[in-house]
Amino acid sequence: MLSIIKSLSPRQKRTIMLLLDTALVVFALSFAFAVQTLPENAFATMIHYLPVLPYMVATTIGASMYLGICAVRLNSYETGAIGQTAVFSGCLVLASVVFSSIAGLDLPLGVHFVFGVSFFLFSVISRTILLQVLLAIYRRSAPRFRVLIYGAGTTGMQLTSALRGHETIEPVAFVDDNRALQGLTVARLPVFAPARISEIVKTYKIDRVLLAIPSVSPPKQAQIARRLQKMGLEVQTLPSFAQLIGEEALVDKLKPVSSHKFLNRAEVEESLGESVGCYEDRVVLISGAGGSIGSELCRQVLDCRPSKMVLYELSELALYNVDMELRQLAEGTTIEIVPILGSVTDSRQVRKVMNEHGVQVVLHAAAYKHVPLVESNPLSGLVNNVFGTQTLAQQAAKAGVERFILVSSDKAVRPTNVMGASKRLAEFVVQDIAQRIPVGKGPIYTMVRFGNVLGSSGSVIPLFQDQVTRGGPLTVTDPSVSRYFMTVQEAVKLVLQTGSLAQGGEVFVLDMGKPVPIMHLARQVIESAGYTVRDDTHPDGDIEIRITGLRPGEKLTEELTLSGDLVATRHPKIFSAREDALSEIEIATALRGLREAFVASDEVMARDVVMRWVEGFNASRLPAQERHAVRG
CATH class of the missing domain: 3.40.50.720 (NAD(P)-binding Rossmann-like Domain)
Incomplete structure (x- = not known):
């Protein structure tokens, strides 16, 4: 049945409705003759009316086509179509009166009125019934x-x-x-x-x-x-x-607001100036090239016109994306782009890459940096961030690299988490290698320490914007938590400028302005998207901010130096921190302990090494069972 209904053409459907209306005219006339008091019975009256009937049928067809009644779809038969049916019924009443008078039929006006009303009712009811019948057929024939x-x-x-x-x-x-x-x-x-x-x-x-x-x-x-x-x-x-x-x-509504809108201070926009000379016509290796900071390093180094850029990255997808982007940007230049898929912990591959391509400058941005993930996987974080840095720094010295810049973090200062501790140990490693290389006999090693980067992967702004698109809530770990922020563009610009300031072994600290309360940042993100904050004061707001509690290893505030003793440089936004370093014997002992922990797959042993050598990292911040193991 359903296939037959679907096979009907629009013309065939109109014909069926015209036949229905014609049948309803005959039925409505018979009903009017039956319910009215007339000299003759309904059958006899209909016999007398037969000469008029062809004209009524013709009028029915013409009026239905003119008014479009026959073309109205059953599922669209609503108020407007019902009004058209009322007009249609009125036309038929008028036609019945005129044709009956011409034929000499002496019918009371009440008969014509009942005919019109009954036709209207029969027409509406029949179409409603037909719609339900068709819907029932559809329901039985297909899942709904x-x-x-x-x-x-x-x-x-x-x-x-x-x-x-x-x-x-x-x-x-x-x-x-x-x-x-x-x-x-x-x-x-x-x-x-x-x-x-x-x-x-x-x-x-x-x-x-x-x-x-x-x-x-x-x-x-x-x-x-x-x-x-x-x-x-x-x-x-x-x-x-x-x-x-x-x-x-x-x-x-859909486009996220640019991260720099939440900086709450003027962005550093000056050019690299004389720092361009540190990278121009040189072979530059960027580790972690596919990350947020690494990819921006690639873009800005590309503007310095190096002779070759070696993109060193562990993630295949990230490497593919940055390689494709840089090749488009480098069109029309002689800059060679070399993508390398590998880990910085692989000393053989690192040595081969540096020697094969004649690397002159190393920008080391590769690191596991997401605090909760590294906290859950401390061995992987320590191996990648500490031993990866050691491998890259040692091979840079053997390959005759001119400059080596480590991208560090403010979380390295008195760290309460493994990620920060791993970055502090990475700084110790670079300082140790820098101290053992005579001036002018090897690379100029330096470290750059800065805070959170707005808009980087895993940072708070993209997280908040994603939570806004999902309707909230925005999650903040503590009402008092605050962080230093920079845009990735200005952070990278200042990192590259340290290349011309470095003499060897310095820890540079970037001026990041004042720390920003995360609660304030959450409100800014909500309001920038055009919504209101829902709280006790405004219970009808759009999005709430929910406090979830500090995560393992998370601080309320971050610091940029251990001593607070900063020395100004030629650049007003770059300072040099005076901090103690571990001796050659101490760093060797620390690294040996980490290797033993890694071989034994012993997280407690690894944390014990970190606690011993990294200032500020203590057992009170470890889980209870691990504190007991360390003390035992």
Whole structure:
């Protein structure tokens, strides 16, 4: 049956409806003759009316085609079509009066009026019945999604009307936050309170929920959607009409605000100046080239016109992306781009790469830097960050490299986490190698220490922006936590400028301004996206900020130096820190202990080594079972 219905052409469908209307005219006339008091019975009256009937049929066909009644789809037969049917009925009444008078039939006006009313009712009822019959056929012939519509307003009602004739979707009920609508019937569907969704889903066997609330802010829609998805429901959102026709600025809503907008200070925008000479016409190796800092190092070094850039990266995808980007940027130049897939802990590969390509400058940005991940995987973090730095620095000396710059972190200062401790040990390694190389006989080693980079992978701004798009909440570990921030562009620019300032063994510290409270930053991200913060003062706000508690190894505030003793340099934003270093014997002992811990796969032993040699890292910050093991 369904295949036959689908095979009908629009012309055939119109013909069927014309035949239906013609049959309804005869039926309505018979009904009018039967219910009215006439000199003769209904059958005899119809016999007298037969000469008029062909004209009525012709009028029916003509008026139906003219008014478009026969072309109205059954699933679109709503208020407008019903009004057209009323006009159609009026035309037939007028035609019946005129033709009956011409034929000399003495019929009371009441007969014509009953005919018109009955035709109108029969027409509406027959089409409603036909629609239900067709829907029943569709339901039996194809699986249907039973949907619950969230929102019984104008959009919800329009959506219901559009779905009523859909082959696979069946609207069964509404839910709405408006208490005035709850308990009512809207568009022939019951309206329930959202609190009853679980009950409704079971009772009505709901498969999908359609959010028809475009006036509600996206964060609140996302919150509703997540709550429904937890019930195992498929959730879809209907855009507003303003969005569909382009009146609403969707791009501004969807495009994340640039990270530098949250810097709360003037960004460093000066050129590299004389520092360009440290990289121009040289072979530059950038480790961790595919990371946030590494890729920006690549871009800015490319502007210095080196002869060759060696991109050293462990992640295949990250290396592919940065390689493709740099090749496009280097078009039209003679700069050679060399992608190397490998680990900085592989001494044979590092030695081969440096000798084969004649590396002259090393920018070491490769590191495992995400605090919670390194805290959960301390051995991997220590091996990569400490031994990787040692391998790269030693091979740089053997290969006759001119400069070696280690990108460090403010978390290396009195670290409370393994990641920070690994960066501090990496600084010790570079300082040790720098002390053992006579001036002018090897690379100029230096370290650059700075804080958080806005917009880098895993940093707080992208996390907050992602949480905003999902409707919140924004998660902050502690109300008092604060951090130093720089944009990746200005951080890299200052790192490259230390190349012309370095004499050997220095720890450079970048001026990052004042620390920024993370709570303030979270509010900025919410408000920059056009939303409001939901808290005790504003319970109707869009997005809340939730306090989750400090993570293992996390500080409330960060420091940039151990002693606070900074020496100014030629650059107003770059300072040199005066800090003690480990002796050759001490660093050798520390590294030997780390190797033994790695071979034994003993995390407690590794933490014990870190606790012994890194100032500020103590057992009170370790988990209870590990503190006991260390002390035992």
